[in-house]
Amino acid sequence: MRQKFHNLKKVKVRQTWNKYNLYNLSRMTTPNASSRTFFQQKWGAKSLTRAYHGEQIREGQWTRMFRSHMPSVVPMDHQYLAQHDGSEQAAGRGSGLDLPPGEKKRALPKTPYMHMVYHPTERRLDTAIWRALFASSTRQARQFVVHGFVKVNGKKMIYPGYLLNPGDMFSVEPERVLWGTGHMKGHKLPEDSERRQSGQNQRADESDDVEKKGDDKSATQLQEASPSESEPVKDPKAALKALRKQAEAILENPKQGRTLSAKGKQELRAFKRQVKTTISRPNASTERAIAQNLESTFEQLKATLLSEKPASTTTTAASDTSTEPETLSPKDEYQLRVALQRAYENPRDPSKPYATPWRPREYMSAFAFIPRYLEVNQNICSAVYLRHPVARPGLAEVPTPFHTETSQLAFTWYLRRR
Amino acid sequence: MWAWLNGPGRVFHQPLPQSTNYLGAYDKSGRLIRGTTRARKSDEDKSAQAKDGEEDDDALTELEKKPQENNEDENSLPPETLEDLRPFPLNREFRSQPVLSVELRDAIYNRVVRDGLSVKAVSAEFRVEMARVGAVVRLKAVEEQWIKENKRLATPYQRAVLDMLPRTPYVPEKPVVHESINDLPVHQATRQQIFYPASESRAFTREDAGKVFDATLLPADARIPHPELIEQEKWRLAGMPKAEREAMQAELDRKAAQRKAELERRRKHKEDTEFKTVPGRRWDFKFQDINANAVGQDERSLKGVGWRYGFPHEDRKRGQIKIPRNVN
Numbered sequence: 001m002r003q004k005f006h007n008l009k010k011v012k013v014r015q016t017w018n019k020y021n022l023y024n025l026s027r028m029t030t031p032n033a034s035s036r037t038f039f040q041q042k043w044g045a046k047s048l049t050r051a052y053h054g055e056q057i058r059e060g061q062w063t064r065m066f067r068s069h070m071p072s073v074v075p076m077d078h079q080y081l082a083q084h085d086g087s088e089q090a091a092g093r094g095s096g097l098d099l100p101p102g103e104k105k106r107a108l109p110k111t112p113y114m115h116m117v118y119h120p121t122e123r124r125l126d127t128a129i130w131r132a133l134f135a136s137s138t139r140q141a142r143q144f145v146v147h148g149f150v151k152v153n154g155k156k157m158i159y160p161g162y163l164l165n166p167g168d169m170f171s172v173e174p175e176r177v178l179w180g181t182g183h184m185k186g187h188k189l190p191e192d193s194e195r196r197q198s199g200q201n202q203r204a205d206e207s208d209d210v211e212k213k214g215d216d217k218s219a220t221q222l223q224e225a226s227p228s229e230s231e232p233v234k235d236p237k238a239a240l241k242a243l244r245k246q247a248e249a250i251l252e253n254p255k256q257g258r259t260l261s262a263k264g265k266q267e268l269r270a271f272k273r274q275v276k277t278t279i280s281r282p283n284a285s286t287e288r289a290i291a292q293n294l295e296s297t298f299e300q301l302k303a304t305l306l307s308e309k310p311a312s313t314t315t316t317a318a319s320d321t322s323t324e325p326e327t328l329s330p331k332d333e334y335q336l337r338v339a340l341q342r343a344y345e346n347p348r349d350p351s352k353p354y355a356t357p358w359r360p361r362e363y364m365s366a367f368a369f370i371p372r373y374l375e376v377n378q379n380i381c382s383a384v385y386l387r388h389p390v391a392r393p394g395l396a397e398v399p400t401p402f403h404t405e406t407s408q409l410a411f412t413w414y415l416r417r418r
Numbered sequence: 419m420w421a422w423l424n425g426p427g428r429v430f431h432q433p434l435p436q437s438t439n440y441l442g443a444y445d446k447s448g449r450l451i452r453g454t455t456r457a458r459k460s461d462e463d464k465s466a467q468a469k470d471g472e473e474d475d476d477a478l479t480e481l482e483k484k485p486q487e488n489n490e491d492e493n494s495l496p497p498e499t500l501e502d503l504r505p506f507p508l509n510r511e512f513r514s515q516p517v518l519s520v521e522l523r524d525a526i527y528n529r530v531v532r533d534g535l536s537v538k539a540v541s542a543e544f545r546v547e548m549a550r551v552g553a554v555v556r557l558k559a560v561e562e563q564w565i566k567e568n569k570r571l572a573t574p575y576q577r578a579v580l581d582m583l584p585r586t587p588y589v590p591e592k593p594v595v596h597e598s599i600n601d602l603p604v605h606q607a608t609r610q611q612i613f614y615p616a617s618e619s620r621a622f623t624r625e626d627a628g629k630v631f632d633a634t635l636l637p638a639d640a641r642i643p644h645p646e647l648i649e650q651e652k653w654r655l656a657g658m659p660k661a662e663r664e665a666m667q668a669e670l671d672r673k674a675a676q677r678k679a680e681l682e683r684r685r686k687h688k689e690d691t692e693f694k695t696v697p698g699r700r701w702d703f704k705f706q707d708i709n710a711n712a713v714g715q716d717e718r719s720l721k722g723v724g725w726r727y728g729f730p731h732e733d734r735k736r737g738q739i740k741i742p743r744n745v746n
Contacts, residue, residue: 022441403508
């Protein structure tokens with residue numbers, strides 16, 4: 001691999017989810033054309049765009065792949081086609097009758113052909129894997145292919161340059177996908193909720209004064225509504241809510257002790273133990289046994305929660321809880337079940353090469369989109385290459401970070417008339 | 419770089435819950451544009467403009483999504499505008515397009531597999547391309563297989579990824595338009611401009627225009643993936659009652675299925691006569707008659723069999739593809 005892949009001096013955007021790359025993407029500008037010759041402009045554009053599109057492909061190989069013809073489609077309206085035979089467009093002097101004054105002809109937006117320069121590279125297996133969000137970079141996707149973790153139509157494919165045909169299904173080993181797109185092991189946990197809250201406050205500050213009051217109110221309401229962390233838990237319902245919420249949090253971070261009452265702590269510990277014993281069971285014989293375990297955990301948890309209820313009612317002396325039947329409400333039960341199910345699906349497992357429970361890689365969301373020429377099923381880490389990417393009015397399907405001008409200059413370079 | 423990553427770029431560190439999180443949705447200082455009041459106002463203006471019929475199909479789906487998301491939670495962020503779906507600030511012509519939601523995928527699979535509808539009919543019903551319908555069914559079938567085999571699915575990955583992407587929701591009664599299903603590929607012959615004089619009295623139709631470009635070029639009516647929708651619309655315009663239209667369509671579908679079965683039968687028959695199968699101990703041997711003249715004039719045709727004496731191989735030449743071209 002080249003030495004300065006993520007260069008901060010010469011801004012070159014690459015096909016990765018790297019944070020350096022995100023920074024470069026955020027400050028990218030169209031190169032200045034006024035002080036440069038046409039050749040220089042073309043050269044610069046070619047070098048910029050090639051750093052992104054198929055950087056792993058040799059230049060000679062790419063020039064052979066390049067096609068000046070760019071596929072495009074026009075969406076047709078079947079109602080229009082049924083009503084008209086097209087003769088109205090040739091009426092009058094040959095370009096349709098004049099419209100009455102004040103009416104405008106509806107024109108489709110222009111088709112951005114110039115963004116389609118690199119459409120042949122999108123056919124490559126490694127690029128398609130990256131576009132389907134199965135790897136964090138094209139280089140990594142390439143490695144997955146070379147190391148034999150990728151199948152095309154159910155057969156192992158070890159050539160990253162394999163050009164997918166419409167209808168080809170490619171699948172990557174799920175473990176590899178989870179490793180490639182997951183949070184890295186050993187990285188510290190993000191203080192997610194804090195950041196989000198501060199972000200919301202910041203947003204509220206930006207808005208107008210009238211709005212601000214409302215926002216502040218809502219913020220305080222939110223704070224009241226959310227289970228307070230510093231106070232000891234008194235209300236059994238709140239305890240239940242907190243417990244449900246913490247089901248995943250505990251599994252994530254055992255050290256992060258929330259300040260609860262001694263009893264609450266005990267309950268949490270018991271809950272943690274139960275869930276852990278149920279979930280972290282790599283040698284469990286069958287899925288059914290695990291499911292049964294999960295069910296028993298659920299029942300035990302329910303029992304402990306219910307046993308806590310009368311104890312707390314004595315402290316608060318609330319009359320409404322005594323009237324309630326001695327069961328969890330169906331909604332609570334359902335939510336508890338969902339939380340347990342999620343924790344079961346996404347267990348803590350130190351043997352994995354990525355941080356568990358699995359969560360997406362940092363900065364992934366800024367790069368996460370799936371182009372329309374792929375249909376992806378994330379559950380089985382497989383995707384189908386439906387068709388070649390096309391340009392349509394107002395939209396080019398080849399994802400390219402460059403301005404039309406830059407793409408056009410690169411296209412002109414490869415036309416070989418320089 | 420670190421100043422940016424810890425300042426304005428901090429918002430990209432973790433995904434926005436239940437929303438996309440692209441560069442285009444934030445301003446220079448890292449504030450979410452659609453979160454501010456000004457953006458909300460201009461958003462309302464935009465949606466009012468869009469109602470006039472300026473936007474395309476995607477915008478329509480966007481509009482249809484709006485009331486739903488608002489109902490879910492009042493505290494949540496306003497739904498994304500087209501501006502928010504731009505991952506590349508410089509490229510205005512690219513945006514992240516919605517993907518099928520899990521419910522919609524399930525609905526498509528059920529319509530095809532459980533109800534036994536044709537791919538074409540399901541595609542027209544949900545406004546999803548035919549190739550995509552096929553792919554959804556194929557992928558879902560594999561998923562079902564995995565569930566049956568107790569193979570572990572990448573469910574946390576699916577949940578996280580779908581949360582970051584715009585999705586087309588599933589509305590049982592009124593399906594949301596996912597994409598344009600009648601895409602007409604631009605034919606190479608129509609890329610030129612032709613000056614073709616025709617008399618003013620002549621009704622110069624699409625068909626005639628096609629013939630001017632190329633004698634064999636079919637009109638758009640025949641080249642789009644769903645020509646049957648045009649027929650149905652014509653029947654409707656002619657005032658045919660709905661029951662009759664449906665009956666006619668069913669009859670046409672039946673005929674098409676018959677034709678397909680006949681073609682399949684012929685193909686099978688041809689294969690049976692062409693190949694002579696001799697069952698072996700482990701494998702069946704298939705024998706086929708070969709014509710030595712199939713190599714063609716330049717003796718390089720791919721149909722030819724065997725290596726011809728004195729002809730050098732081309733595989734060391736530049737640009738020869740030596741990896742598989744297809745996998746069956």
